[in-house]
Amino acid sequence: AQKITQTQPGMFVQEKEAVTLDCTYDTSDPSYGLFWYKQPSSGEMIFLIYQGSYDQQNATEGRYSLNFQKARKSANLVISASQLGDSAMYFCAMREDMDSSYKLIFGSGTRLLVRP
Amino acid sequence: DTAVSQTPKYLVTQMGNDKSIKCEQNLGHDTMYWYKQDSKKFLKIMFSYNNKELIINETVPNRFSPKSPDKAHLNLHINSLELGDSAVYFCASSFGTGGYYEQYFGPGTRLTVT
Secondary structure, eight states: OOOEEOOOSEEEEETTSOEEEOOEEOOOOSSOEEEEEEEOTTOOOEEEEEEETTOSSOOEETTEEEEEETTTTEEEEEEOSOOGGGOEEEEEEEEEEOSSOEEEEEOOOEEEEEEO | OOSEEEEOSEEEEOTTOOEEEEEEEOSOOSEEEEEEEOTTOOEEEEEEEETTEEEEEOSOOTTEEEEEEETTEEEEEEOSOOGGGOEEEEEEEESSSSSOSOOEEOOOEEEEEO
8 A cells, every 4th residue: 555645746836936745644653754855857866854753843954844744644845935946856755664674665756847 | 975876877788687786875874775766756665784784675576686795885786687677776875774864865877678
């Protein structure tokens, strides 16, 4: 069963505006973590932000913030003041704990295009 | 300085060949991973090593064999390449296995099997 869902395959946003990329997850573990990664056209995966399930506050990193709604099992990424360089694929991922390690389960991604 | 590096960046080969992808990290991490990203951009873990020990082995054909000579290196060898192996392969690394630290990814290796 898919555990991370990104329902927006593609999105547009006007430069300097804010945009929200949706991510919902499914887990029965009380302890988990949620990550967002950016993949520009050059192909590398860039870590953006992390939210732990026990974190009391929503994570923020510069222009990135994570709107974490635990009861709804959603972890949406908010990018404020969009820039042209924000055009990329964005992946939500969830940490799945295993016996002696963990792995990341990735969503299908959202392609964001920032319009000038 | 490159944190996680992979060689080669591009690999074009014919079906049936054997090829290797190398990965090195200079971050002092003790856990390394291989991921496969298919043509639809779906990213899935293949293997994970912690201190040279295999700790995650997803349902990957045994034609794929990872090798970790030391904590800083994790190589991926693929035997008898098939068309379906065409993908981008990412190496990643992190501190420990606790999952509280982000994984740092290499630039990826685009493998094309013809």
